[in-house]
Structures are given as structure tokens and as C-alpha cells.
Amino acid sequence: MSRVPLTLACWDYDRTRALADGTVRPDGVDLTYLSLPVEETFFRMLRHREFDAAEMSLGSYATAVAAAPDAGGLIAIPAFPSRSFRHHGIYVNGDSGIENPSDLVGRTVGVPEYQLTAVVWIRGILADRHDVPVASVRYRTGGMHSPGRVEKQALDLPPEIDVAPIAPDRTLVDMLVTGEIDALYAPRTPRPVLEGRPEVRRLFADPRAVEEQYARDTGIFPIMHTVVLRRDVYEARPWLAGSLLSAFEQAKSLSMARMAETAANPYAVPWLYDEVERTRTLLGRDFWPYGLDANRRTLNVFLRYAYEQGLTDRQLAPAELFTPETHEAYVI
Incomplete structure (x- = not known):
């Protein structure tokens, strides 16, 4: 069966590298990964909807969700390639x-x-x-x-x-x-x-x-970016949301395993082993979680800030941001 061609614009992160080089392939998708600076990706996706899917500023996306029922033709999955204390x-x-x-x-x-x-x-x-x-x-x-x-x-x-x-x-x-x-x-x-x-x-x-x-x-590790699909792409094939989210999870897991390698240091950080242990002690073993449930508290705080700062006319609920297929994870 032929795979669906899909273009994703996202920066060059260690946690998405396996998507970029083809080590991880989203189920049913022939992925073209465009590694672009985040400011360029956001501008081109918000202004011109140039990509099928893209990394997106959480602030800009929440503003779009509050402004229009269809978020200006976008819908997100709860993958968060960028987080940072500020x-x-x-x-x-x-x-x-x-x-x-x-x-x-x-x-x-x-x-x-x-x-x-x-x-x-x-x-x-x-x-x-x-x-x-x-x-x-x-x-x-x-x-x-x-x-x-x-x-x-x-x-x-x-x-x-x-x-x-x-x-x-x-x-x-x-x-x-x-x-x-x-x-x-x-x-x-x-x-x-x-x-x-x-x-x-x-x-x-x-x-x-x-x-x-x-x-x-x-207990918050601030989320900076999420991943959006063009709504027409998603509505034509709703299964793409779950396929992409699973692929982002797999790519992140490979990166986290590589980061914990101590036999040969995979990154040019001399005390990487100590940094990983220190971070896990503070933030937990899965310190970079994807999915709605694991991030609900952080998202609620951010969405309150967006409302208090006048970016949205009401406080959005986290579930309003993401495709319904990704609200829950299946359990085996």
C-alpha cells in the first residue's frame, strides 16, 4: 500500500533526529522533514500554511485557537519538541x-x-x-x-x-x-x-x-512549542495525528536512551552522565513527556497566563488544543 506524502517543518533537535534521518518512519507516511529555524517555520505556517505539519509556538497557537473555531485552519498533537526554563x-x-x-x-x-x-x-x-x-x-x-x-x-x-x-x-x-x-x-x-x-x-x-x-x-518544565497539522490534511486522514504522535514519541525515546549512554559520550558535554542524573532527580525519569495527561498541569498554567495577558478572551482548556484522537493513550 502506498504511503501518504507529508511535509513536516521542524528544527534540528536531538529528539527529532530519528524522524529527520528516517530511522523512525510514521506509520503510513512518507515523511519529508524540513529542518528550518523556528522563527521561519512559525511565520510561514501561520501566514501561509506552507507545510502539512509544523512545529509551532504554543503562544501563537493558543491565540489562534481562541480567535477562531478552526484555529485558522490548524490543529495540534501533544508533542512538545521544545521546552525551556526562562x-x-x-x-x-x-x-x-x-x-x-x-x-x-x-x-x-x-x-x-x-x-x-x-x-x-x-x-x-x-x-x-x-x-x-x-x-x-x-x-x-x-x-x-x-x-x-x-x-x-x-x-x-x-x-x-x-x-x-x-x-x-x-x-x-x-x-x-x-x-x-x-x-x-x-x-x-x-x-x-x-x-x-x-x-x-x-x-x-x-x-x-x-x-x-x-x-x-x-513541578513545571515550561513547554515552548507544539506540533500542528493543517486542518484540511488532518480531516482528510484523521489517523495521521496518532501516527505522527507515535513517531515523535519513538524518536524522543531513542534520543533519551542515547543521552544516557556512558561507554562512549555521544555528545560534547564532559559531565553529561551527571547532568542526566541531576535532571532526572529534579524532574523525574521522563522529564520531557509528550501526551495530554502528563502535561495537563503545565498547559493549564500556560493557558491561564495567555488569558491573563490578553492573548485569549477566555481561559482555554488543554483538550481544546489537540485532536480528539490524541486525548488518551491506549494501554496493552
Whole structure:
């Protein structure tokens, strides 16, 4: 029987490598894996629906689900190729006088896009745990290192949230260096930090310690991206959802087994064995779970943040995001 051709756009992750090289083949599918930068994938899928399936910003997708019954022609499976703690993604101007999170109140903060998943998590965590209400900060959007970045989809935010684009010829990093903005929330590390320049530093001097404490306190490992299918592709063959989810699970399992190998280090990380053990002690043996049930708590928190920040007009339920075939796992 012929296999269904399907094009998937997703970045080059260790946990999806087996899908990219064909080691894992989704049942019934002839997969073409396009390894693209995440920003390009999100933009092309949201604006033009260019791929059959794609990695997708959780923030942008939740916004689309709330905005239209068909989420603008998309539907997701509960595979999460990207997760990250984000306390390390808060940067401040070295002369801003910002020493503690509460010092952000009343300040001007750059964000590449208001709907960016990493930024949703940062704003939510700061509001929940550090007394920085979402509306207490002025947000300025634009490209970090190149000018001209805009929101991928239109937003309808409450009037109390002050969001405006920077000049089209400016970048957020340049404005952070000069002090025109006080801070930056971003998933990518600004070049001045990579270069060790004194004008920009992280808010938290030891972000890993803060992130580990957050994990202990909440049990949350923040989800950044999910995987979406074009709704017409899914509706023509609903079985593709389960086939793709199973393949993502298999690819991730191969990566986790490889990461735990100690006879010969598979990655250029000298103390990888210790890092794996330390992570499992903190987050559990399956510290990167897929599926709805294992991620319900994390998704509920994120969807509350999206609602509180004006991205959605109501708090979505996690099940609303995903195809009904993937709400439960079968048991043998």
C-alpha cells in the first residue's frame, strides 16, 4: 500500500533526529522533514500554511485557537519538541538600576513579539512569583538583532496593556545597550551577553538556581512549542495525528536512551552522565513527556497566563488544543 506524502517543518533537535534521518518512519507516511529555524517555520505556517505539519509556538497557537473555531485552519498533537526554563531570558541594561524583579515595575521592556511563548512564560512567572503585574510594564516589540520584526498574527489586547512597536530601523538589543529600553525578555541570548560586554546582563545572577527552585516549587518544565497539522490534511486522514504522535514519541525515546549512554559520550558535554542524573532527580525519569495527561498541569498554567495577558478572551482548556484522537493513550 502506498504511503501518504507529508511535509513536516521542524528544527534540528536531538529528539527529532530519528524522524529527520528516517530511522523512525510514521506509520503510513512518507515523511519529508524540513529542518528550518523556528522563527521561519512559525511565520510561514501561520501566514501561509506552507507545510502539512509544523512545529509551532504554543503562544501563537493558543491565540489562534481562541480567535477562531478552526484555529485558522490548524490543529495540534501533544508533542512538545521544545521546552525551556526562562528565568535566564530576562536581560537588563547595566545602568538601569534593576537589581530585583520588582524593579521592573514601571519600566520599558523589549520583547521580540508580545505573543512569543517564552515571553508569555516570563510575564506569567514574574506576575505569579515576583510581584510584577503584566500591565505594570511597558512593552516594545521588534527585532532583536535585525530591524523590522512584527507580530506573526494580529492581537486584540486589553487597553491597560501598553504594547507598541519600536522604530522600523531600530533593534531591541541596540536600544537595550543605549538604555532606551530598560530590559529585554527574549528566548535568544543577546549578542552583547555572548560577547561579555558590560552594558547588558541577566537579571538573575544565578538563573539556573532560580529555575531549579521554580521546578521544585511547581513541578513545571515550561513547554515552548507544539506540533500542528493543517486542518484540511488532518480531516482528510484523521489517523495521521496518532501516527505522527507515535513517531515523535519513538524518536524522543531513542534520543533519551542515547543521552544516557556512558561507554562512549555521544555528545560534547564532559559531565553529561551527571547532568542526566541531576535532571532526572529534579524532574523525574521522563522529564520531557509528550501526551495530554502528563502535561495537563503545565498547559493549564500556560493557558491561564495567555488569558491573563490578553492573548485569549477566555481561559482555554488543554483538550481544546489537540485532536480528539490524541486525548488518551491506549494501554496493552
